[in-house]
Amino acid sequence: MGLFQPGWMSRDEQKATRALEKVTDDDTLFRIASECPHLSVQIKAAQKIRNTDRRLDAALTKRLLNYEVRMAALEGASEEGLSLVARTAASSDIRLEAVRRMKDEGCLAEVVEATAGGNRDDQRICEAAYEKMNHPPFECSMRVRNRKTDANLLYDLKGMSYPDDREKLMRIIMEKDGKCTEAAVRMLAYEQEREVLRKLAVNGKRNARLAAIEALRLPADRDIIDVILSNPESDLVLKKYAARLLPNEDPMLDQLCCPFCGSFGSIYHHGGYDGAADMYYSAYKCRVCGHEIRKHSVTGTAETKDFSVSLRDLCGKPGKE
Numbered sequence: 001m002g003l004f005q006p007g008w009m010s011r012d013e014q015k016a017t018r019a020l021e022k023v024t025d026d027d028t029l030f031r032i033a034s035e036c037p038h039l040s041v042q043i044k045a046a047q048k049i050r051n052t053d054r055r056l057d058a059a060l061t062k063r064l065l066n067y068e069v070r071m072a073a074l075e076g077a078s079e080e081g082l083s084l085v086a087r088t089a090a091s092s093d094i095r096l097e098a099v100r101r102m103k104d105e106g107c108l109a110e111v112v113e114a115t116a117g118g119n120r121d122d123q124r125i126c127e128a129a130y131e132k133m134n135h136p137p138f139e140c141s142m143r144v145r146n147r148k149t150d151a152n153l154l155y156d157l158k159g160m161s162y163p164d165d166r167e168k169l170m171r172i173i174m175e176k177d178g179k180c181t182e183a184a185v186r187m188l189a190y191e192q193e194r195e196v197l198r199k200l201a202v203n204g205k206r207n208a209r210l211a212a213i214e215a216l217r218l219p220a221d222r223d224i225i226d227v228i229l230s231n232p233e234s235d236l237v238l239k240k241y242a243a244r245l246l247p248n249e250d251p252m253l254d255q256l257c258c259p260f261c262g263s264f265g266s267i268y269h270h271g272g273y274d275g276a277a278d279m280y281y282s283a284y285k286c287r288v289c290g291h292e293i294r295k296h297s298v299t300g301t302a303e304t305k306d307f308s309v310s311l312r313d314l315c316g317k318p319g320k321e
């Protein structure tokens with residue numbers, strides 16, 4: 001075998017370099033790029049491959065090729081070639097490098113579509129490609145979870161209208177949970193979408209719920225407001241949104257509630273002897289969220305104040321006339 005060993009396989013780097021200089025055939029250059037024992041010669045060979053598709057094979061191959069050889073293979077690659085490497089190459093570093101070199105938004109979108117929802121490497125590539133796009137298509141923003149998707153979808157929403165784009169609006173509402181979700185809910189027309197808004201107010205994702213509650217109308221949707229206000233699972237912000245819809249003279253606004261969780265009538269007084277402190281205490285406590293204000297005294301005469309507030313104060317509504 002040694003007899004027929006080509007010069008570029010020589011252990012002497014200079015000899016191998018000289019041998020490379022004489023080679024012009026792409027297939028042989030590819031072999032040198034992947035098999036030569038000297039990194040510098042491998043890189044030069046990759047650079048010398050004339051057909052850019054053949055050169056890309058060095059970036060795409062599953063063989064254990066040095067990163068720098070793969071980098072050299074990306075030189076002069078077309079956007080389509082780079083997209084192919086970004087989607088399918090075995091090494092994630094070279095996939096990322098291909099994305100960095102890409103400019104064409106259509107090809108970048110192709111990479112996003114192909115890698116969204118994939119394994120961890122795919123996710124990295126997907127994010128990088130999405131970040132590079134100035135105006136990602138709607139589909140890309142829907143498939144990617146990224147800090148920029150919310151802003152991009154808000155931008156897309158400006159070009160949409162109800163009812164023409166109802167399907168897209170509903171997808172944002174059901175699948176996303178950001179500012180774009182709120183904006184999409186606000187675009188639904190109450191008359192046509194009343195049932196949808198009522199359902200979203202109770203079961204939607206967080207931002208959809210807030211916007212849907214705002215869209216409800218009283219007295220027609222009073223039942224939903226009551227459900228939200230009386231459910232201990234609803235948090236303070238949801239309750240504030242719901243309470244703000246109540247008419248100013250509504251007696252519910254004067255009910256006392258816990259300022260920390262918004263529950264009605266949940267605060268009770270208790271007291272007694274606190275062994276740990278060796279003192280008597282008097283306290284008010286919310287039986288729903290557990291918030292407690294306790295005051296100690298040696299004689300047991302300390303009085304704590306009930307910290308409950310009216311729903312009106314809680315949601316910042318003005319007092320009755």
Ligand SMILES: [Zn+2]
Nearest residue numbers: 258261286289
């Ligand atoms: Zn509470």
